[in-house]
């Protein structure tokens with residue numbers, strides 16, 4: 001069976017400087033599977049999500065590779081068709097909740113618009129679904145909250161509104177970009193359980209961007225470790241936590257705090273590991289430009 | 293001087309509840325902060341934790357006087373700033389900095405990173421300080437020429453941190469500033485803050501839901517729930533013998549990076 005999302009040999013760079021942002025990325029994501037995408041800040045995690053959803057910034061160009069969504073070759077489709085396919089089958093939980101919401105509109109319509117416009121639901125049905133989902137993401141008093149504006153919600157409430165809104169239209173693929181960073185751990189736990197449950201029930205493919213390996217171990221089936229736009233390890237969660245293969249992945253795991261023991265917590269990834277992975281990437285780049 | 297840098301007593305904040313406003317007449321009041329009292333000694337690092345919607349950000353915005361409290365008192369460096377009008381707050385703005393939870397919305401999209409960091413500084417010291425601050429948060433100097441939309445989420449967050457530290461303030465209120473960062477960047481930012489506290493006598497209030505970060509950085513922690521303080525204890529005591537059930541719950545919910553441990 002082919003995966004719902006297939007990314008093949010995808011490379012991207014900045015138009016003006018030629019600086020490479022993604023380096024021959026391969027990712028497979030079948031329906032019903034949760035794949036974690038981890039790596040340090042600036043590694044290109046959000047960029048991969050944006051490439052899949054067709055919202056790369058104008059300054060970034062794809063130089064090679066393919067993205068298949070449900071078997072359709074996204075990069076070679078007519079733009080209008082591509083937008084329709086992406087709109088109907090995917091959703092994004094964005095990294096920056098406040099800017100993703102329209103500040104001058106109430107919360108309610110921001111969730112129901114998609115249902116009415118994309119699925120053709122009646123306003124009443126969409127509203128009932130929105131209230132139900134807000135309740136499921138543990139928003140207190142949903143009837144009240146749908147009448148509020150984004151600035152009247154706390155950071156974690158905004159993030160939960162966006163999670164509810166992503167699941168509302170029952171997409172086949174969700175790109176969740178750091179979806180729980182603004183949540184305290186108790187709410188995070190409830191929300192991650194809910195995400196797993198909704199995802200399993202609907203067979204959603206979930207690309208889960210996070211820097212938190214603790215979260216990966218609880219909700220993902222497989223993961224890709226990214227460094228400087230290159231996938232340095234692609235593995236299952238069980239194999240990764242038993243024994244990461246790449247030295248960079250191993251260092252990342254070692255640097256993740258375990259329990260709440262301050263002594264074990266938060267060390268930077270050692271310099272020599274970073275130097276080694278940078279050298280590996282430079283060598284791969286050199287080989288790439290020779291053949292290209 | 294032994295006196296605390298911040299003395300907060302009976303702090304209250306309520307807002308009109310527009311969602312319940314009747315057709316005619318005023319909206320009912322919604323209480324967000326319900327009488328909060330604590331001190332922050334000079335050079336201390338105070339952790340503020342609490343569930344989503346418990347009032348952490350609102351408390352922070354009141355402390356740095358982005359909003360005016362509706363009751364109680366805030367003394368900063370001995371001065372009552374509770375109702376100080378905007379004009380008279382100006383002198384204090386440099387000394388009191390807040391780093392926001394939503395990095396993108398607090399950075400002017402039309403300014404380069406360099407201008408954003410330099411804006412509050414005088415032109416003479418500007419460039420050197422910008423380069424230094426970028427370096428301190430682990431961003432290359434060349435980032436000064438970029439615009440906020442050209443950065444990753446974690447890079448934006450670090451620009452917000454760089455802007456605050458470049459001002460050399462007496463006090464920083466940091467609202468969830470490391471939750472979007474990978475472990476290496478987190479470690480770097482925490483090391484930097486610890487160093488500023490030790491070497492420059494910075495006083496810090498640190499809102500976070502990440503108890504491993506709190507335990508590493510903060511000497512004392514207050515726990516908020518529903519706009520009230522439900523626990524106020526030295527960090528070590530909080531971890532060893534949490535007295536409030538919510539604190540216990542927070543400790544239990546931390547995801548340990550091991551798929552074989554049930555959660």
Ligand SMILES: Nc1ncnc2c1ncn2[C@@H]1O[C@H](COP(=O)(O)OP(=O)(O)OP(=O)(O)O)[C@@H](O)[C@H]1O
Nearest residue numbers: 041042043044045046047057442443444445446447
């Ligand atoms: N519009 C843009 N123009 C130029 N460079 C950009 C642009 N957007 C992002 N970048 C750069 O591309 C790289 C990858 O960014 P991306 O947002 O994918 O990082 P990320 O892995 O999601 O990091 P984070 O965890 O900090 O969000 C970063 O170095 C970033 O500075």
Ligand SMILES: Nc1ncnc2c1ncn2[C@@H]1O[C@H](COP(=O)(O)OP(=O)(O)OP(=O)(O)O)[C@@H](O)[C@H]1O
Nearest residue numbers: 152153154155156157324344345346347348349350
């Ligand atoms: N301007 C406002 N109008 C109405 N309600 C508001 C306003 N600002 C905040 N609130 C409400 O006050 C409560 C506390 O919000 P606050 O942002 O302080 O929470 P928080 O503890 O920072 O939560 P989080 O961890 O989710 O960021 C929330 O219920 C929020 O909806």
Ligand SMILES: [Mg+2]
Nearest residue numbers: 046095444445
């Ligand atoms: Mg990102």
Ligand SMILES: [Mg+2]
Nearest residue numbers: 154155349393
């Ligand atoms: Mg907040």
